[in-house]
Every structure is written in structure tokens, then in C-alpha cells.
Amino acid sequence: xxxxxxxxxxxxxxxxxxxxxxxxxxxxxxxxxxxxxxxxxxxxxxxxxxxxxxxxxxxxxxxxxxxxxxxxxxxxxxxxxxxxxxxxxxxxxxxxxxxxxxxxxxxxxxxxxxxxxxxxxxxxxxxxxxxxxxxxxxxxxxxxxxxxxxxxxxxxxxxxxxxxxxxxxxxxxxxxxxxxxxxxxxxxxxxxxxxxxxxxxxxxxxxxxxxxxxxxxxxxxxxxxxxxxxxxxxxxxxxxxxxxxxxxxxxxxxxxxxxxxxxxxxxxxxxxxxxxxxxxxxxxxxxxxxxxxxxxxxxxxxxxxxxxxxxxxxxxxxxxxxxxxxxxxxxxxxxxxxxxxxxxxxxxxxxxxxxxxxxxxxxxxxxxxxxxxxxxxxxxxxxxxxxxxxxxxxxxxxxxxxxxxxxxxxxxxxxxxxxxxxxxxxxxxxxxxxxxxxxxxxxxxxxxxxxxxxxxxxxxxxxxxxxxxxxxxxxxxxxxxxxxxxxxxxxxxxxxxxxxxxxxxxxxxxxxxxxxxxxxxxxxxxxxxxxxxxxxxxxxxxxxxxxxxxxxx
Amino acid sequence: xxxxxxxxxxxxxxxxxxxxxxxxxxxxxxxxxxxxxxxxxxxxxxxxxxxxxxxxxxxxxxxxxxxxxxxxxxxxxxxxxxxxxxxxxxxxxxxxxxxxxxxxxxxxxxxxxxxxxxxxxxxxxxxxxxxxxxxxxxxxxxxxxxxxxxxxxxxxxxxxxxxxxxxxxxxxxxxxxxxxxxxxxxxxxxxxxxxxxxxxxxxxxxxx
Ligand code: B12
Numbered sequence: 001x002x003x004x005x006x007x008x009x010x011x012x013x014x015x016x017x018x019x020x021x022x023x024x025x026x027x028x029x030x031x032x033x034x035x036x037x038x039x040x041x042x043x044x045x046x047x048x049x050x051x052x053x054x055x056x057x058x059x060x061x062x063x064x065x066x067x068x069x070x071x072x073x074x075x076x077x078x079x080x081x082x083x084x085x086x087x088x089x090x091x092x093x094x095x096x097x098x099x100x101x102x103x104x105x106x107x108x109x110x111x112x113x114x115x116x117x118x119x120x121x122x123x124x125x126x127x128x129x130x131x132x133x134x135x136x137x138x139x140x141x142x143x144x145x146x147x148x149x150x151x152x153x154x155x156x157x158x159x160x161x162x163x164x165x166x167x168x169x170x171x172x173x174x175x176x177x178x179x180x181x182x183x184x185x186x187x188x189x190x191x192x193x194x195x196x197x198x199x200x201x202x203x204x205x206x207x208x209x210x211x212x213x214x215x216x217x218x219x220x221x222x223x224x225x226x227x228x229x230x231x232x233x234x235x236x237x238x239x240x241x242x243x244x245x246x247x248x249x250x251x252x253x254x255x256x257x258x259x260x261x262x263x264x265x266x267x268x269x270x271x272x273x274x275x276x277x278x279x280x281x282x283x284x285x286x287x288x289x290x291x292x293x294x295x296x297x298x299x300x301x302x303x304x305x306x307x308x309x310x311x312x313x314x315x316x317x318x319x320x321x322x323x324x325x326x327x328x329x330x331x332x333x334x335x336x337x338x339x340x341x342x343x344x345x346x347x348x349x350x351x352x353x354x355x356x357x358x359x360x361x362x363x364x365x366x367x368x369x370x371x372x373x374x375x376x377x378x379x380x381x382x383x384x385x386x387x388x389x390x391x392x393x394x395x396x397x398x399x400x401x402x403x404x405x406x407x408x409x410x411x412x413x414x415x416x417x418x419x420x421x422x423x424x425x426x427x428x429x430x431x432x433x434x435x436x437x438x439x440x441x442x443x444x445x446x447x448x449x450x451x452x453x454x455x456x457x458x459x460x461x462x463x464x465x466x467x468x469x470x471x472x473x474x475x476x477x478x479x480x481x482x483x484x485x486x487x488x489x490x491x492x493x494x495x496x497x498x499x500x501x502x503x504x505x506x507x508x509x510x511x512x513x514x515x516x517x518x519x520x521x522x523x524x525x526x527x528x529x530x531x532x533x534x535x536x537x538x539x540x541x542x543x544x545x546x547x548x549x550x551x552x553x
Numbered sequence: 554x555x556x557x558x559x560x561x562x563x564x565x566x567x568x569x570x571x572x573x574x575x576x577x578x579x580x581x582x583x584x585x586x587x588x589x590x591x592x593x594x595x596x597x598x599x600x601x602x603x604x605x606x607x608x609x610x611x612x613x614x615x616x617x618x619x620x621x622x623x624x625x626x627x628x629x630x631x632x633x634x635x636x637x638x639x640x641x642x643x644x645x646x647x648x649x650x651x652x653x654x655x656x657x658x659x660x661x662x663x664x665x666x667x668x669x670x671x672x673x674x675x676x677x678x679x680x681x682x683x684x685x686x687x688x689x690x691x692x693x694x695x696x697x698x699x700x701x702x703x704x705x706x707x708x709x710x711x712x713x714x715x716x717x718x719x720x721x722x723x724x725x726x727x728x729x730x731x732x733x734x735x736x737x738x739x740x741x742x743x744x745x746x747x748x749x750x751x752x753x754x755x756x757x758x759x760x761x
Contacts, residue, residue, distance in 0.1 A: 380611075
């Protein structure tokens with residue numbers, strides 16, 4: 001029973017059995033689909049097209065003649081016929097590889113130094129929900145020997161933090177997640193980095209990790225269920241050092257493992273590492289740190305005091321949940337420019353043809369679209385202009401359809417399908433940016449501070465390195481501050497893990513930091529909802545907060 | 554009284570301050586609040602709901618309009634009560650235990666009020682007993698909202714607790730699906746705020 005799969009220009013055939021879902025069949029054939037909701041038929045990440053054959057879709061049996069195009073979720077579909085044909089869009093595949101997110105600024109990350117052939121080595125690891133990054137270093141000198149990164153393989157089971165918590169209902173399921181992040185992710189990265197440096201993995205004597213609270217718990221094999229619901233408590237925030245062998249890490253078995261302490265269920269070790277690496281406390285004065293991502297965290301520092309909150313922006317900035325959204329890896333549009341004739345110029349990661357758009361690209365698109373009047377404050381297109389410029393498209397939705405703008409026509413794209421941005425996509429991005437800005441404004445208002453008076457604004461997280469700051473301001477994601485007040489930290493989480501290994505005082509300092517922040521529950525504050533609704537507009541309903549953004553009426 | 558165009562437009566456009574001004578002025582001028590509600594405010598929310606189901610307006614515009622509607626309702630609600638205004642039916646709504654997301658729930662509540670229902674808003678983090686108490690107070694339908702995959706399973710507890718009561722349980726929120734509603738035996742599911750009104754209308758047999 002062969003099942004033919006069309007993947008862009010590639011064609012694959014696999015033996016189909018009637019029982020498993022298409023998602024499971026494809027997984028066995030090594031094609032990992034985006035199952036961020038854990039295959040529950042919710043997120044639409046594994047969307048594909050059924051072209052021919054008999055299928056069982058959502059409880060209904062469908063027979064499709066050759067040439068059909070029936071959209072379905074792979075996790076909810078089974079093949080019934082002797083053979084069948086399906087088309088898998090690139091955006092539904094979980095690309096392996098991952099973007100390089102291991103750049104960071106650390107004081108003594110000096111690569112000019114050398115390491116003796118016998119010196120003990122160490123590895124610093126940032127466990128992101130999406131990407132895991134590792135650097136191999138000589139802890140005595142701070143010299144970096146190699147870097148490696150790849151997707152956190154837990155993504156095969158579920159995409160966002162909450163879905164991973166839902167997955168871990170039993171101890172056995174926690175162990176599955178632990179094995180995926182250690183056995184399938186960190187160990188291969190250790191092997192890769194050691195091979196690149198020409199050393200044995202047994203020479204790695206220390207390892208330090210930083211990540212959000214759920215990632216750190218799963219790394220240590222601790223239960224996470226309580227973090228999933230009110231009052232979002234973790235098992236613990238300060239982790240005693242442990243031995244590598246007890247975790248199954250492929251390094252020196254007696255080697256020691258440190259985990260950067262966390263603050264609360266949704267304010268993790270990654271944020272503590274950010275605060276430490278950005279010298280938020282030691283530099284004194286007033287500053288704000290924002291780690292932009294699926295779960296944007298915001299920290300306000302003022303003379304030794306720290307306040308923190310988390311706003312669940314959602315995965316739109318990582319390209320998920322958008323029709324042609326994808327992660328920032330080769331083939332993604334990362335920057336967009338346009339003139340008044342709507343002649344879009346796109347920069348594609350890797351320089352080739354595009355098959356989708358990532359977070360930084362969608363921010364640019366909205367900002368330039370707004371500036372030239374193509375997109376209004378509510379995120380709606382000027383349809384006539386789109387039609388006039390020949391960029392209009394309509395994309396079908398579950399009910400009705402959505403207006404869309406063609407960024408790259410079918411003929412110029414990597415997969416023969418036009419890359420479009422729909423009004424629905426815009427709505428998703430507006431929700432994500434509104435959650436981030438509203439969190440920031442609510443936190444500062446609680447302190448009697450105005451967003452526009454903040455003298456130093458640190459942006460952490462891999463994603464922040466790639467965004468155009470002026471465009472992020474036009475969109476209303478970042479506050480309207482002079483650009484020189486922004487500082488881009490890069491991967492502060494990895495920097496914190498690196499410092500834990502190279503600076504004897506760092507772990508203690510981070511433990512101190514982890515006890516400081518007062519965690520603010522945004523849902524407990526009255527203003528958040530109002531600020532969120534105001535921030536759903538471009539740049540904001542309160543245009544006076546964005547004086548530098550020109551508003552068209 | 555004919556439709557107050559100005560008020561209708563101000564709600565659709567979400568001009569909260571203007572809505573307050575118009576309503577305050579009308580009330581001071583002795584206008585009937587029941588007519589304001591029935592002829593201008595409810596039609597405005599219905600208009601937004603219709604456009605929403607045709608994808609002509611999206612959630613941001615709905616939220617802004619609902620906020621303006623809420624500002625207007627806040628002024629007339631006490632007067633309505635004393636005027637003996639009869640709602641279509643009484644329903645209750647709440648975000649389930651363990652969950653604090655309420656922006657979507659508030660929008661659903663506003664659309665229901667906008668459609669003429671009396672809404673008993675139970676707030677967030679509601680356990681089954683809280684919903685039961687609202688049913689005891691006369692709610693004919695129980696609307697549950699959940700935004701987290703980790704709190705959604707609590708809806709099953711609620712439907713089970715209310716199995717013997719006559720109140721209809723309707724569930725919704727981003728991770729919730731029709732399939733899940735069927736699985737746990739809920740009477741209805743709504744994908745969005747406008748859908749919520751349609752499902753309630755149908756279940757309570759209020760409008761054909
Ligand atoms: C705003 C927001 C928050 C605010 C909530 C403020 C508030 N007062 O509600 C804050 C910042 C506090 C927050 C916190 C958290 N959040 Co949050 N949040 C969001 C966000 C950005 C938007 C949700 C929203 O309001 N949408 C707008 C409304 C109008 O839409 P809606 O709620 O879906 O409602 C519509 C329909 O669903 C339906 N509907 C809703 N209820 C009902 C009920 C019935 C009966 C019916 C018929 C219909 C219906 O009608 C509505 C209108 O059409 C989403 C991400 C996103 N982009 O959507 C995450 C999101 C929901 N949050 C998430 C998470 C994980 C959290 C946290 C647990 C963690 C954290 N990062 O801090 C916390 C804890 C929350 C808690 N204590 O319960 C996740 C959930 C993931 C998952 N798989 O479960 C999301 C999806 C983001 C993500 N991908 O990470 N969040």
C-alpha cells in the first residue's frame with residue numbers, strides 16, 4: 001500500500017498501513033511534522049492537502065479523485081485506500097537544524113586564547129523551548145572551542161510550554177521528555193561540538209544549563225504538572241549540583257552539572273541568566289529587559305530592585321500559526337522593504353528562494369505596509385490598492401475567506417506556491433505584540449513609570465537579534481524610544497550558563513538574583529486588559545505614546 | 554424612539570468616551586434606556602457580530618467595540634433594573650478553575666448582553682460548585698471558557714457535575730473544539746463570541 005507524498009519538488013513513497021494517523025506514518029518515514037499541540041487536532045501546524053485516495057478525516061470517510069485538494073490535519077487523518085497521494089507544504093514540516101542562536105556577548109569569551117591539549121573542558125547549554133544551543137569551552141580561560149545548536153527534540157511531542165506540561169501527566173511521560181532533551185538533543189550536540197574541536201566527550205567535566213522553568217524541570221526529570229495551572233508553582237527554583245551520569249549525559253560520568261536557578265513558574269533560569277549577563281543590577285540606575293519570544297518576559301530594574309512578569313505572546317513571532325509562517329532558517333523571508341508602488345523587496349535567509357516568512361519578516365511587512373498606507377491601524381488591507389498593484393489574493397479559511405497580500409508570487413518562490421500574508425495572520429501578530437507591549441506598560445504603570453522615560457532598554461533572546469528596531473516601534477511592539485537607548489544582548493541565557501562555568505562567583509550571584517524579583521501576575525492587575533486592547537492597534541489606540549510614528553487617517 | 558445613529562456608530566467604532574457622553578446626555582434628557590438598549594446598542598453589537606462572522610471585522614475591532622458597549626451598559630444597567638426590563642433569559646459564564654484568561658470570556662459576556670441576555674459573570678478560576686450555585690440562582694445555560702490546554706480538562710468535571718441539572722453547558726476558548734465538546738457531553742460549543750450567541754439562542758429556543 002504505497003502512499004505518495006509530494007514535498008515541494010521532492011516525491012517520496014512510503015508503505016501505508018491503515019491504522020496510524022498520517023502524522024504517525026510520516027514520522028516513521030522520518031518526516032517530522034509540526035505537532036505543537038501534541039497531535040490533538042488543535043493547532044493546525046500539521047496541515048496538508050489530500051490529493052487522491054480514501055481517507056478517514058475527523059471521523060468522516062472521504063474518497064477523493066485524482067487532482068483533488070482537500071485540506072486536512074495530518075494528526076486527525078488516516079488513509080483507508082490501497083494507495084493515496086498527499087501534498088505536504090514546507091511550512092508543516094519541522095525542519096531539523098535550527099537557527100544559529102549561540103551568539104552572545106560575554107566579557108571573556110575570547111576566542112583568540114588557546115587551550116592546552118589536556119585541560120578539562122566544560123559545556124554551557126541554553127535549553128530553549130524551541131532551540132537548544134551549546135558552546136564547548138575551556139573554563140579556565142573562557143576560550144570557546146566549538147558551538148552547536150539544534151531544535152529541542154521535545155518539539156516532536158508538543159510545541160509550546162503549556163502543551164509540554166499537558167503531555168507530562170505521568171512520571172513515565174516526564175522521562176520521555178527528559179530523554180528527548182538529553183539523549184536526543186544535548187548528547188548529540190556534545191558529540192558534534194567535541195568532534196568539531198577534535199576532543200573526546202569524556203574530557204567535558206562540567207556542564208551548566210539555563211532555560212525556562214519547565215525546560216529546567218524536564219532536564220532534571222522533575223514533574224511539571226503544577227506549573228500548568230493556578231498558582232503555577234514549580235517543584236523548586238534552586239537546584240543542587242548533580243552528577244552527569246545520573247542524568248544520562250554523554251560526558252565524564254562523574255562530571256558536575258549546574259542549573260541556573262529560576263524565579264517562578266513562568267520566570268525561569270533563562271531570565272535570571274539574562275539579568276546577570278546584562279548587568280541589570282550591577283550597573284545600577286533604571287532599566288528594562290525584555291526577552292521577546294513565545295512567552296515574552298519583562299524585567300524592570302531600579303536601583304537594586306527587580307520586578308518581573310511574563311506575557312504569553314504566543315508563537316506568531318516564531319512564524320507558527322501563520323499561513324506561510326515558518327521558523328527563521330534558510331528559505332524564510334527575514335526582512336521586507338517596499339515602495340509606494342507595493343514592489344516588495346524580500347531578504348531571504350540563505351540567499352535562495354523563499355517558501356515562507358519568519359517573525360522579523362512579518363514585523364517588517366506590517367511596519368512598511370502601515371507606513372505606505374496599505375495596512376490600516378486595525379491591521380486591515382486597502383483591498384483596492386492591493387488589487388491595483390496585482391498583489392491581491394484570497395485565502396480560504398474554515399469559514400469564509402481572508403484577504404491576503406502576495407509577497408512572493410508562485411513563480412518566484414521556492415515551492416511553486418505564492419508566499420502570502422493574510423489578514424488572519426496579521427491578527428495573530430497583533431495579539432502577540434499587544435500582549436508584549438501591554439505587559440510592559442502594565443508593569444511600568446504599577447511603578448508609576450512611563451514607558452517613554454526608560455533610559456536603558458535591553459532586548460534578550462535569539463529572535464531580538466534579528467528584528468529591525470524602528471519597524472518594531474512602528475508596529476507598536478517596542479516603546480517609542482530613541483534607538484540608542486536599546487541594547488541587544490543576544491542569547492543571554494547561554495551567556496549566563498557560560499559565565500556560570502568561567503566565573504566562580506557567577507552561580508552565587510545568579511542565586512542571589514533569583515531571590516530578588518517580585519513576580520507580578522498580570523491577570524491580577526486591572527489595567528492589563530485595557531492596555532492589551534489598546535495595543536491591538538498599529539501602533540496603538542493611544543497614538544500619543546508613539547509620537548515618532550506617522551499616522552495616516 | 555428611532556435608532557440613535559450616533560450611538561450606533563460610536564459603539565461600532567469603539568469610541569468609548571463618545572458612547573459614555575451620548576448615553577449620559579440621552580439619559581439626562583429623559584430618553585428611555587430600554588429603547589436606547591434595544592434600538593441602538595443591541596443592534597450595534599449585532600451588526601459587529603454579523604460582520605465578524607463574515608470576516609469583515611476581526612477580534613481587535615470586536616474587543617474595542619465591546620469595551621465601548623460595556624461603558625454604555627454600565628451607565629444604563631442600574632436604570633434598566635429599576636425599569637423592570639425583561640431579559641431574553643438568564644445565563645452564567647466563567648473561566649474554569651486554574652485559568653485566569655478572561656478577555657475572550659468578557660467579550661462573549663458582552664455579546665450575550667448585547668443580544669439581550671442577563672449574564673451572571675462568575676469571573677475567573679471557577680470551580681464546578683461556583684457554576685452550580687449560579688444555576689441555583691436561575692441560570693439556564695452555563696458558559697465555560699478555558700484558554701490553556703492544561704485547564705481545558707476541567708470542563709469535563711463541570712459537565713459531569715451539572716449532568717442532572719436542566720442547565721445547558723456550552724464550552725469555548727482557543728484550545729476547545731467541537732469534538733472535545735461532544736466527547737465530554739457538553740450541550741454546545743462556540744468557536745467565537747458571535748457563535749456563542751447563536752448556540753445559546755438555539756439551545757434556549759429563544760430565536761428561531
Ligand atoms: C492575553 C494573554 C494572556 C494574558 C491574560 C490576560 C487576561 N486577563 O485574560 C496574560 C499575560 C496574563 C496571560 C498569562 C498566561 N498565559 Co496567556 N495568552 C494571552 C494571549 C496573548 C491572548 C489571549 C486572548 O485574550 N485573546 C483574545 C480573545 C478575544 O480571544 P479568546 O480568548 O480565544 O476568545 C475567543 C474564543 O476563544 C471564544 N471563546 C472564549 N471563551 C469562550 C467561552 C465560550 C462558552 C464560548 C462559546 C466561546 C469562547 O470567543 C472569544 C472571542 O471570539 C494568548 C496568545 C494568543 N496569541 O492568542 C496567550 C495564551 C492563551 N497564554 C498562554 C499561557 C501558557 C499563559 C500562562 C499560563 C503562562 C505565561 N506565559 O504567563 C499565563 C498564566 C495565565 C493564567 N494565570 O491563567 C498560552 C496557552 C498555551 C496552551 N497550549 O495552553 C497562549 C496560547 C500563548 C502561547 N502560545 O504560549 N496570557
